[in-house]
Amino acid sequence: MTGDNNETSMNKKDDIKRLASEIKNDIISKRRYLHQNPELSFQEYNTSAFIKDSLNALGITWEPIVGTGVVATIQGRYDSDQVVAARADMDALPVSEKTDLSYISLNDGVMHACGHDVHVSSLLGVAEILTKLDNNFSGTVKLIFQPAEEILPGGAMRVIQENALDNPKVNAMIGQHVMPSIPTGKVGIKPGEFMASMDEIRIKISGRGGHGAEPHKNSDPIVAASAVILALQQVVSRLNNPNTPSVLSFGKVQANGSINIIPDEVLIEGTFRTVDEQWRNEACKRIESIVHSVAEGYGCQSVIDIRKGYPSLHNDITLTKRIKELMRDYLGAENIIDLPVWMASEDFAYYARVTDACFYALGVGYEGTENPSLHNPLFDINEDSIELGIGLMTYLILSLLNK
Template sequence: MQDLLSRVKALAADGATDIVAWRQHLHAHPELSFEEVATAAFVTEQLRQLGLRPQSMANTGVVALIEGRNPASRTVALRADMDALPIQEQNDVPYKSTAPGVMHACGHDVHTSSLLGTARILTQLRNEFEGTVKLIFQPGEERLPGGAALMIKEGVLQNPTPASVLGQHVFPMLPAGKVGMRAGRYMASTDELYLTVRGKGGHGAMPEQNLDPVLVAAHIIVAAQQIISRRASPKIPSVLSFGKVIANGATNVIPNEVYIEGTFRTLNEEWRREAHGHLRKLVEGLAESMGATAELEIRHGYPYLENEPELTARTRAAAEAYLGIENVIELDQWMAAEDFAYYSQTADACFYRLGTRSEDGRNASSVHTPTFDIDPKALEVGPGLMAWLTLQELAATMAQNRATGTVATAEMSAAGAAEPDGMKSHV
């Protein structure tokens, strides 16, 4: 095992210069969600140069297989997202975004180039492992309904069906060379709230002649927080935030309506459904009690993300062997959302965080900011680590098969792939 680990590290070091160049190319040419045409073409070309046969999926998604010995025996899937954000970059670097108002501010250029690096390592080691590695380059993580949901619907988790799915995400709060993991429920579901409160506008000096929707909206915003403080169990993390309020009147003009946008997030699907009902009842009832009307649209977003405990334990042990136990950090639950959650609700999955901050504190800007950037060291750590995790997971699952007497054949794999998709029972 030690010899294989050394070989993976050597291959990662040898390829680091190319991976940095790939990342800088992608960073300079970002594309928004579901518009990743040039990005998908770049990924496809790199995979073909590795001797793989990439296929398109969900329009701008790309999927490819790396087959080792006995390829039907077991499959591990690796996922990277490819889309950028509508942010104007403020970094002054040679690879600064050339697309006005578009930037890789969430590190998806890192994820994509890193997975390409992992693919190159694994193709060079394909005689060293049994099974198949499925590479998933996914569009549209930043925009509902999420590229993961579309790719799953089109069969990305079939033919062959992976036993486990791994994904990594940049994490500027950790220095390059470290990773973070957490078993169980890790990231929140996310729903978008769009609320319109209607009254009767008029002169601000004569409120008795109007029906003030600004006052009604203010009551709704405050009262809605009681759903979190008094209707949710304290054991269930929940967040309700309103980030946009438009009351387009003036100092002396009461508007006819107020428009509000917000988000609701939690880590429990049953409570999520209940909270939607509480929100609708509160919004409509409170507005009516004050003589106004209100309409609430809830756009159902990503589910919560759960890291399967046994898979995460194996992944953590493999990461500790690769990086050292002191460089694998326990993560807190995080109320942000990720459409990798769809994979975690369908298959055993582990989503971990890749440190990207420089040791001297540079490159510490948060994701989704115009100054986000990374330490290039992360582009040596990320590909090699994911390759090592994949090799160890393939070996572990093969050992489990032999211990339980499970024999995988091409016919059995095909039969399993034909089973309809379904969400796991913990949803």
Template sequence: MQNDELSILATRVREAAQRLYPDIAAVRRHLHMHPELSYQEFRTTAFIKEYLAKLGIEPEPQLLETGVVAVLRGTGAPESKERKTVALRADIDALPLQEENSHDFCSTEAGCMHACGHDMHTAMLLGAASVLSDMKDELNGDVLLIFQPAEEKAPGGAKPMIDAGLLKRYQPSAIFAQHCFSSVQSGSVAMCKGGFMAAADELYITVHGQGGHASSPHKTRDPILASAHIITALQHLVSRVAPPHEPAVLSIASINGGHATNIIPGKVTMQGTMRTMNEELRSLLHERFEKTVKQVAEAFEVEADVEIRFGYPVLYNDPDMTDLAWEAAKEYLGDENVHPSAPLMTAEDFAYYLRECPGSFWQLGTGLADDKPGNLLHSPTFNPDEHSLETGVGMMSYLALRYLR
């Protein structure tokens, strides 16, 4: 495709995204006011279906109780065996968090908030569906629209959708998605080839001892003291087991035990997270984690139960698809608005799609230079710049058009 054709195409998409912005901002605000937790997104599902129906896009049969899948069929090329399908995904669930913003579209649901930008993601994919629906004659293939539930809660919605036959049924040859990041300037994107986001596993430890009077600790088997030493011992796993060049995080983030000043409890529970960027190191740290906990517990004559719950795998961006997304982003946004990203230790269940289908996942900038310190993901004051909706709608639309050519 010639550069002047691409320039014309990008201009058409920009103009469409600009015209659509007020509508998509209103959609985002509606979703923000009515958030729903993972696996409970029934109203959100109905809203998405209604919006797509107005575009003449019929949702496909349900794969899960919540979430929507739809196919937008392009008319820019005749039907053939070589016809491609590109998938675009948005997540639709919210977080169990009480909003502390003061704008006039705050969450109306107590203890529930779109604090990770999934309202933005959903609105942007609906916007892309609208843009592409009006440009079907430029689509040389089909676009699979995936509105996925339950990204925020393990085991997540991506794997159940894949297990229900999503990718086998529609056979996309590439898949793309984006995520709001206030650390990236609004109007720009940041991309990373290869390992981009970490595998995330949940850690659970229960230490069983013998409680008693705090004035006679020698007559007890103190699980609090043992737990303190377990936490300290676990810190060597990253510094002395993981190679220095391999990113890894191990954090014990919760410890609970005891309720009085003069009682040594009989039990302490701890929870934490482990983040790794490759499966070999992940397996090794799991083994050493359990061994360390058990051995320290034995030294203090207490018992320890260990549970490691596997979370999302490493998110690996296909290099070729990331190159394509990078070039498309430069054509659409300009060189100055496309940046390299370092790998992140956050986790995303989009990783499951990328295990089955080549694609890429990038950071969509939603931050401003004068943002308040609390404008962070998973914060009760997360407040992304809404003008980034226009960027996200256009980026998804242009990339789909570009890929299918």
């Protein structure tokens, strides 16, 4: 019996690799179309229509979800209560593309700078391979094309609220994200805590402005804001357990004064990230306390708004170890990279809170060169990675269904 199972698995793997190679060019064409026509979060109308048309051409049943989202269901030939879901996010970023690609974005100021065009086209490739395999598997596959990963509160929570993971209930869920720092042909994975939570911080320091030559008559919010930013660094450097990854960064400071004008207020915006939910809540309270006390010490008032974002992303350990074994089988152990904690955030984290889930990284970089990072106006991928992306995800889905 064991030998038969191994032979069946080998045949399945070979079939998937052959089909992934056969449809690669068509999926690349789909990716290029999506790249040329990016749409912002919750505005993915053309993207949604393209997905539906592609699924219709394959004869796959789908339902709309969360406005522009789509959930496709593919039923295997054989009865089983196993249900595996795979997710692709659809939205682009408000970034002006600066590449010289022949398929550069046609929408001014909007770009697929985070690879969601790859995610969508890859999942369409998975759908095509499953149909070409004649649905010759047990159980059910759900393909979730999710809008609005890039802005809070994100689309994942609404997908869950609209019961897309139910009827039938999903047993396991996977997702992949392009990673330019990993060479094409390799993938990265990490069991347990993988990605950080993300909270948005907005601070307003109000004082009394006036002439720069008479600071003693003012309550200078610029000096107070500078002290606040410096004081807040102790949240990570002194209050945090060094074993818990945490990042507190401020990327915007706005003071509309002049060379000789002290303004009335300063606006500060930043983000706090960590992988420990208990520390996350405590840190936000400490941030508020420090802001208020430091501003008051400088004779200023403060208002702080901390908008809670995505939680930390926890890859189910048992599922992720199983997926790593399957990756070794499909790719070879030499092509699997053990990843550290990634301090970016992802609303895939919400799925991992309600079902066993694994989020992994697909290498899309060019070997031996410095590849532009995600969210960069020069970002692009090695399109040879798409063949691996669609083949591996199909293999993982079918292997998990037939466990």
